[in-house]
Amino acid sequence: MSLTLDSLASCWQGLIPATLYTCSRDGIPNAAYLSHIEYVDSNHVALSFQFFNKSRRNVAENPNALVRVLDPDTAQGYALRLRLVRSETAGPIFERMALRIEAIASYSGLKGIFKLLAADIYEVRSIEPVADDVAGAAAREGLGRRGSASDPRFTMRALQDLSVRIHRAACLDDLLDSILAGLDEIFGFSHSMILVPAEEAGVLVMIASRGYPENGVGAEARIGEGIIGVVAEAQKPIRISGLLRALLYAHAVGQRARASGLCPPERIPLPGLASPESQLGIPLLVRGELVGVLCIESEEQYRFHEEDKTSIELLGSYLAIAIQNMQLQERAESAAEEALAAAPEAAPTLPVHPPSRVAARREVTYYTGDELIMVDGEYLIRSLPARILWKLLTVREREGRAEFTNRELRLDKSLNLPEFKDNLESRLLLLRRRLDQKCPDIRLVRRARGRFGLELASEVTLSTRP
Amino acid sequence: MLDRQLAEFLEDGLAIYIASRNADLEPNGAHVVALRVDDDLQHVVAFVPTVSADPVLDDLRSNGQVAVVCTRPPDDKGCQVKGVFTDAGDAGPDERAWVIAQWERFRDKLEQVGLPRTPTDAWVTWPCVAIRFRVNALFDQTPGPGAGAPLA
Secondary structure, three states, X not given: OOOOHHHHHHHHHOOOOOEEEEEOOOOOEEEEEOOOEEEEEOOEEEEEEOOOOHHHHHHHHOOEEEXXXXXXXXXXXXXXXXXXXXXXXXXXXXXXXXHHHHHHHHHOOOOOOOXXXXXXXXXXXXXXXXXXXXXXXXXXXXXXXXXXXXXXXXXXXXXXXXXXXXXXXXXXXXXXXXXXXXXXXXXXXXXXEEEEEOOOOOEEEEEEEEOOOOOOOOOEEEOOOHHXXXXXXXXXXXXXXXXXXXXXXXXXHHHHHHHOOOOOOOOOOOOOOOOOOEEEEEEEEEOOEEEEEEEEEEOOOOOOXXXXXXXXXXXXXXXXXXXXXXXXXXXXXXXHHHHHOOOOOOOOOOOOOOOOOOOOEEEEEEEOOOOEEEEOOEEEXXXXXXXXXXXXXXXXXXXXXOEEEHHHHHHOHHHOOOOOOOOHHHHHHHHHHHXXXXXXXXXXXXXXXXXXXXXXXXXXXEEEEO | OOOHHHHHHHOOOOEXXXXXXXXXXXXXXXXXXXXXXXXXXXXXXXXXXXXXXHHXXXXXXXXXXXXXEEEEOOOOEEEXXXXXXXXXXXXXXXXXXXXXXXXXXXXXXXXXXXXXXHHHHOOOOOOEEEEEEEEEEEEEOXXXXXXXXXXX
């Protein structure tokens, strides 16, 4: 059976670096490691062009090249004989390759330095298995965590199970947790997080996570930075395997670039796992509007296969609609119930659970300039959730009132909520989760749709600073 | 051409590939299990699995032009050694332990960066052909803006 490019999908993951062989016009051969190789169609591949190096000069003089790739599922290597056809600096292939490189670069503070200059498109003239990568099937057993076509995760049954969980969710809180629990328990993706756009332009804020020692709620990612930020910016999914190797490669580039004075020394810390090997970022889009970003991580080398990405993209669309619908539903129901509600001081309709940890006294400081709240000298939250919490605490202190409605928050001009799509319910959820994590003796407790209470299990002292 | 420090780097246990080209300027390449630098610091021996050496050997016997790229996995430090083929022969049994020890050092480095040893379990590492060449150029291959600069 003759080999085809379509049968080598796993080889483009970059888990094991590909090698590129070229030759100058005067007959001097050259070998180099390739940063990225991408499938274009059944007869073409694209190689990343990031630096003006010898390989690039050689193919400009002599278009013949050879690439060796390794299938991480089978350990079989392949030699592809190539001929340079053209270079692309725009278009879908270039953008796909650039996106992946940009995501890795942003982790290393190399955005704009470690970047794709062109996607070089090569015609594939032949594909042959290489002899020195083959030591028998027995030696290869256990390499791939699964065969390329076996053990499908995204069965109809699994998707149906997740769908049932989503439909059972009564509120945004439940929905987000159901999604992440479903990804873990049904699909085996045990480290995941969802970020939503913050009210501050260009910022995403984590609203739910699963599988991490710290839940990280309130952590921020800037659009365009890191895989999450790049996914949000491009509104396209990114899957990266062998992330550690890619980061080391980028780090090596960074050291050289910094030594040359080409870039600042900042390094953006990875959210989530300390050493993720595989990441999958999925934009949650509804009619082109970014509802959030789902990021799934793994410490495994080759966790997300081609079929995972495709399936999760489809799933992402479904989740985006579910989240947006829940946000709209909560807002509509809040408005309806508020209209019927009695005085804000009405008795709670939901059980109140005592906090698990109690501090005798809390010093809560609101920094008006930065609009952030510190509790006992530690950062709690900023921006709109901080303004909301400060309002609740000051009303409680001034008026002795501890029951509130979403409606009164919406009407409070001092909170400066957006007129359109204020996402108040998401912000309250974020604030509630952040309090649960950082100071569980200050709690927001849902009473009913659109109503909640502020419960304190400690003495709270309020102060403001500029 | 080489100095002792660079020789030690080349023999440290690296990811190594050898490149050649045929009369039509079409490149060929093969995986290299180990490198040895001769005491004269002018010649390098590349140990290439016999099973995959033929295309490269054919090229080298016809035109002699050779390049070897090596990279150290933990930090991606790399160099390119270019030269002219001098001779080749089957690696001797007495060389096997030395060659495999260097290969294992490379696999240790893979583990340091989180890459499993499993993919390389499947690679043929013996028997090898010992391909000797005289070095005539050295280039920095560490990725980044300085990649490709002459080392000597």
